[in-house]
Amino acid sequence: xxxxxxxxxxxxxxxxxxxxxxxxxxxxxxxxxxxxxxxxxxxxxxxxxxxxxxxxxxxxxxxxxxxxxxxxxx
Amino acid sequence: xxxxxxxxxxxxxxxxxxxxxxxxxxxxxxxxxxxxxxxxxxxxxxxxxxxxxxxxxxxxxxxxxxxxxxxxxxxxxxxxxxxxxxxxxxxxxxxxxxxxxxxxxxxxxxxxxxxxxxxxxxxxxxxxxxxxxxxxxxxxxxxxxxxxxxxxxxxxxxxxxxxxxxxxxxxxxxxxxxxxxxxxxxxxxxxxxxxxxxxxxxxxxxxxxxxxxxxxxxxxxxxxxxxxxxxxxxxxxxxxxxxxxxxxxxxxxxxxxxxxxxxxxxxxxxxxxxxxxxxxxxxxxxxxxxxxxxxxxxxxxxxxxxxxxxxxxxxxxxxxxxxxxxxxxxxxxxxxxxxxxxxxxxxxxxxxxxxxxxxxxxxxxxxxxxxxxxxxxxxxxxxxxxxxxxxxxxxxxxxxxxxxxxxxxxxxxxxxxxxxxxxxxxxxxxxxxxxxxxxxxxxxxxxxxxxxxxxxxxxxxxxxxxxxxxxxxxxxxxxxxxxxxxxxxxxxxxxxxxxxxxxxxxxxxxxxxxxxxxxxxxxxxxxxxxxxxxxxxxxxxxxxxxxxxxxxxxxxxxxxxxxxxxxxxxxxxxxxxxxxxxxxxxxxxxxxxxxxxxxxxxxxxxxxxxx
Numbered sequence: 001x002x003x004x005x006x007x008x009x010x011x012x013x014x015x016x017x018x019x020x021x022x023x024x025x026x027x028x029x030x031x032x033x034x035x036x037x038x039x040x041x042x043x044x045x046x047x048x049x050x051x052x053x054x055x056x057x058x059x060x061x062x063x064x065x066x067x068x069x070x071x072x073x074x
Numbered sequence: 075x076x077x078x079x080x081x082x083x084x085x086x087x088x089x090x091x092x093x094x095x096x097x098x099x100x101x102x103x104x105x106x107x108x109x110x111x112x113x114x115x116x117x118x119x120x121x122x123x124x125x126x127x128x129x130x131x132x133x134x135x136x137x138x139x140x141x142x143x144x145x146x147x148x149x150x151x152x153x154x155x156x157x158x159x160x161x162x163x164x165x166x167x168x169x170x171x172x173x174x175x176x177x178x179x180x181x182x183x184x185x186x187x188x189x190x191x192x193x194x195x196x197x198x199x200x201x202x203x204x205x206x207x208x209x210x211x212x213x214x215x216x217x218x219x220x221x222x223x224x225x226x227x228x229x230x231x232x233x234x235x236x237x238x239x240x241x242x243x244x245x246x247x248x249x250x251x252x253x254x255x256x257x258x259x260x261x262x263x264x265x266x267x268x269x270x271x272x273x274x275x276x277x278x279x280x281x282x283x284x285x286x287x288x289x290x291x292x293x294x295x296x297x298x299x300x301x302x303x304x305x306x307x308x309x310x311x312x313x314x315x316x317x318x319x320x321x322x323x324x325x326x327x328x329x330x331x332x333x334x335x336x337x338x339x340x341x342x343x344x345x346x347x348x349x350x351x352x353x354x355x356x357x358x359x360x361x362x363x364x365x366x367x368x369x370x371x372x373x374x375x376x377x378x379x380x381x382x383x384x385x386x387x388x389x390x391x392x393x394x395x396x397x398x399x400x401x402x403x404x405x406x407x408x409x410x411x412x413x414x415x416x417x418x419x420x421x422x423x424x425x426x427x428x429x430x431x432x433x434x435x436x437x438x439x440x441x442x443x444x445x446x447x448x449x450x451x452x453x454x455x456x457x458x459x460x461x462x463x464x465x466x467x468x469x470x471x472x473x474x475x476x477x478x479x480x481x482x483x484x485x486x487x488x489x490x491x492x493x494x495x496x497x498x499x500x501x502x503x504x505x506x507x508x509x510x511x512x513x514x515x516x517x518x519x520x521x522x523x524x525x526x527x528x529x530x531x532x533x534x535x536x537x538x539x540x541x542x543x544x545x546x547x548x549x550x551x552x553x554x555x556x557x558x559x560x561x562x563x564x565x566x567x568x569x570x571x572x573x574x575x576x577x578x579x580x581x582x583x584x585x586x587x588x589x590x591x592x593x594x595x596x597x598x599x600x601x602x603x604x605x606x607x608x609x610x611x612x613x614x615x616x617x618x619x620x621x622x623x624x625x626x627x628x629x630x631x632x633x634x635x636x637x638x639x640x641x642x643x644x645x646x647x648x649x650x651x652x653x654x655x656x657x658x659x660x661x662x663x664x665x666x667x668x669x670x671x672x673x674x675x676x677x678x679x680x681x682x683x684x685x
Contacts, residue, residue, distance in 0.1 A: 016077075016103030033106050037133045040292045041098070041302055056291040 007069045014045055024066035036060070046072055077103045079111040082119060086147045087450045094306060101141030109151045118634065122316045123225075125153040125171045127160040128182030130299035135182070138306040142313030146322050157297070164215040167222040177225040177319065180312060181215075184288070184299035185232050198242070198250035205258040212262065216269045223271065226319065226548065228312060230275045231259040233304075235287045270550050273315060280307040314472040321535045321546050324453060324473040325431040327369060328418060331380035331387065331409075333437035334457055334464070335363060335399065340382050345389045351396030358461035363398035365465050370403050373483025374474045375425065375490055377406045379417045379434075384409040405490040414441050415448035425490060426599040428538060428635060433473045435464075476532075485576070492572045510604060510673040514571040517606050519581070519613045520678035522565035527552045529577045530565060533596050538635035540597040540607070542628070542642065543657070545582070560585050562617075564680060566610050568601055575601060581614060590618045592628040595642075602638075605671035611646045612670045617680050619664045626664065631657035 004024060012019035017033050028034050039059055047054055050072060062068040077085055077100060089100060112119055122143055126132050133154045143150040153174035155163045160181055163171040171179060188208055192200040212229065219227045234255045239248045259278070266272050281287055285303040292298040300308075317323060332339050336359050337349030349356040350363070370376040376399075380387060387409040391401040401407065406424065408417045414436075422429040430451035436442050437457040446454045453473055457464050476483070522530055531549040538544070547555075555561040566579030579597040583590050592614065597607055618626050628643045630636075640658075644650065647668060648660035670676055 014099060014102070016099065016106055035133065037131060037296070037298070038102070040134055040289075040296055040298055041102075041137075043291070056295045060295060 004066070004069050007072065008065060010045070010049065011042065011065065011068075014042060019065070024069070025064055027063055028065070029063075031065070077107070079107050079115055082107070082112045082116050082144075082149065083147075085144050087446075089141060089145050090446060090454070091456065094303075097141050098137055098302075098306065100144075101137030101139075104144055105137045105140040105150075105152075109149055112149055119149045120147065120320050121149045121151055122178065122320060123151040123153060123174055123176045124312070124316070125155065125163075125174050125176035125179040126182070127155040127163050127171060127179065129158070129160060129184055129187040130182070130297045131157060132182045132300075134298055134302060135180075135305040135309055138302075138309035139312060142309045143316055146313060146317040146320070148313075148316060148320060148322070161211065161215065164227075165218050172222055172224070175224040178228055178312070178316060179219065179223060179225065180228045180308075181230075182300060182305075182308070183230055183232050185235055185238060186293075186297075186299045188232065189238065198247050198254055201238075201251060202254040205254060209258055209261050213265060216265060216272050220269060220271050220550075225271075226273060226315075227269075227271050228273045228275060228315065229262065229265075230308060231262055231277050233277045233281045233287045270548075270553075275308060275311050277304065277308070280304060280311075283307075311472065314475040318475045318535065319546065319548065321538060321544070323431075323475055323536065324374075324433045325427060325536070326375040326377060326405075326421075326425065326433065327366065327474070328377045328379050328421065328432055328434045329366065330414075330436035330438065330441065331378055331382065331390075333459070333461075334435060335359065335366075335378065336390070336397075337461060340380075340386050340390065345386050345393060348390060348394070350390075350394060350398070355461055356396065358464070360396070360398055362461060362464040362468070365468065367399055367403055369474060370487060372474075373476075373486045375427075375486060376404045377408070377421055378404055379408045379414055379421065381411055381414075382409045403487065405487055413444065413448075415445055418445065418449060418452065426539075426602060435468055437464075489573070489575060507673070510671075512571070513604070513673070515604060515606075515674040516569045517609045517674050517676055518567040518569075518678035519564050519610055519676065519680045520567075521680075522552075522556070522563065522577075522580075524553075524556075526565055526577060527556070530563070530580050533577070533580050533598065534594070537596045537598060538633070539599050540579075540602060540639055541594070541633070541636050542592075542596070542639055543594045543631040544633045544636060545594050547582075555582065558584070562590065562614075564610075564614075566597070566606065567678075568604075568606055579606065579610060581610060583614065585623070588622065588624045590614070590623050590626045592626060595628070605674055607642065608646065608668070609670040609674055609676055611642075612668060613676060613678075613680055615647075615662060615664060615667050619667065624664065626662045627651075628660045628662070629657050630660070 005021060008019040008024065015038050023031060043054065043056060043059065054072060058071045059068060062071050089097060092100060109121065124139065126135060136152050136154060140150045153171065153176055155171055163169045164181065188201065188204045191204040216227060239251050242248045242251060263274050263276060266274050285307055286301045287304060288299050289301045329335055337355045338347060340348055349359055351360045366376060387407060391397060406421060408421060418429055418432060418434065429449055433453045433455060434445050435455040435457055437459065442454045442456045445452055455468055457467055527549050530552045531547050534545065534547040555563045562583040564581040565577050568575040568578045578601045582594040583592045615626055628648055630640055630643060643660035647666065648662045650658060651661045652659040
């Protein structure tokens with residue numbers, strides 16, 4: 001995962017959400033169609049792409065897609 | 075994949091052959107569609123409301139469930155309850171779950187619910203007590219749901235994750251825990267014997283396929299106690315259950331022969347050269363044939379459609395000593411060189427069934443692709459060159475799901491074979507009228523006995539063509555009608571020179587003041603065109619007149635399948651009195667009643683003459 005745009009494209013494709021760069025800073029609670037349960041399904045996909053285990057608590061604590069990207073690429 | 079509300083009627087075809095991961099991705103997209111928008115664009119889409127509740131975080135099942143229902147052409151309207159409130163939601167008649175009037179309520183249970191109620195440290199005896207309490211609670215909730223719930227209730231057994239027995243160091247305690255746990259699950263499964271609204275999905279066979287019960291991180295951090303894979307497998311089972319309740323169960327399994335039922339190529343290898351028993355591959359085909367025969371014994375109609383000459387195919391069934399399947403197990407063997415879709419259409423006509431009720435299995439990707447494209451309503455099971463995989467592939471989907479079997483299911487092949495003989499007989503008489511006279515048909519119209527309730531319910535669920543209003547009734551609905559003094563519920567039986575057809579039709583009516591409302595009239599498609607429908611209507615009209623009623627009202631509600639009965643009421647002396655979104659209303663004023671057809675004899679409590 002090299003760029004934020006690639007990350008958003010992956011998440012959008014996985015969940016069927018039309019995401020743009022502007023959505024990166026939107027609080028997840030305000031993102032239309034977002035449901036935190038979806039993070040559980042996203043976790044294995046992100047781990048497979050990144051080739052390493054991620055911290056689910058850190059992912060659940062992220063409050064925007066931008067912060068989520070930071071966790072995934074940290 | 076682009077999936078919009080506008081595309082919804084096409085969605086089921088696009089979901090064919092998707093991998094589990096792609097199906098889930100499609101489910102996320104479909105779950106985002108607004109059901110009301112889909113209905114606005116496609117008002118005929120059948121909707122199933124499913125309330126989802128459970129002990130942990132259960133919303134994760136919604137995308138899978140949406141996709142699974144869409145595979146059957148159904149539209150899901152989900153109602154997900156809040157976290158941790160399933161007991162209240164099921165018990166309180168004013169809860170959101172009950173107010174949703176769901177067709178099905180799905181309650182997802184897991185082991186955590188039990189272990190939260192035992193002290194630490196715990197013993198198997200503590201767990202046994204918690205399980206007993208849980209079972210008593212569940213039985214009360216089921217009874218409560220029966221009183222106040224709108225539809226069916228689905229529970230799951232509780233798989234036992236290894237982390238629990240692994241906390242016990244001695245084998246005697248492990249065994250004690252394992253035994254207690256299974257006693258609980260067995261008792262849960264047995265609740266279905268006493269509670270007709272209840273279905274319990276046994277998750278052990280799903281877990282035995284290698285699906286983990288839970289993901290440890292989601293389990294702890296998100297209180298999602300069931301893994302996404304297990305939720306997807308449950309969603310598949312619930313999808314088939316919903317399809318069955320909506321009258322969309324499959325009825326016919328059509329099999330290719332070379333490479334599917336036996337190994338080798340009959341035209342090359344000869345009648346005794348095909349592999350059906352013995353040897354590695356022969357045993358695999360034998361195993362497949364045994365499974366097919368097992369399905370056939372439960373009312374699934376089996377047929378073969380093969381590109382072969384007819385004579386050698388018949389000889390394999392008749393002469394090959396290794397064959398498990400015999401010609402008698404099949405309603406029809408079609409062996410010719412025509413395109414398979416044409417043969418399937420012709421078979422559907424011969425059986426008087428819709429081709430959408432077919433499942434087709436073939437090891438040829440070409441044939442599977444051709445059938446899928448030409449006949450998109452047929453469920454296609456793609457087999458390949460390894461016959462050991464035929465069985466799991468065939469059984470991956472519960473296409474032939476039924477709530478319970480009736481006597482009619484077990485004798486179905488014989489009756490359809492009788493039907494084939496009737497058709498041969500038909501070819502030997504000069505006219506339909508002669509045929510009907512010689513058929514020696516007796517029609518009995520009577521109130522059903524209690525043990526016939528499942529068959530009446532099944533008729534409403536399986537019959538699509540001769541079904542005036544397509545109102546589906548579960549067994550509990552039929553029982554409620556039998557207990558209602560204003561309702562008139564009748565079973566139609568038919569017997570002829572070839573045998574007893576059993577219950578072939580039903581009438582659902584109710585008296586309101588001095589008018590009889592015909593809510594629905596159904597007839598099995600096997601017996602169309604023999605005057606039975608006229609005989610039944612005449613019986614009902616005479617009964618109405620003789621009991622002092624002034625009129626009979628009927629309604630025709632069009633569906634995708636029932637066009638052939640659109641003119642039944644006007645043909646039978648009814649006058650059209652109105653037309654609206656719910657169909658066409660008809661009225662018969664009972665002044666001029668036709669005689670029943672002369673070629674048949676009417677009997678029964680309502681069909682008179684006194685017997």
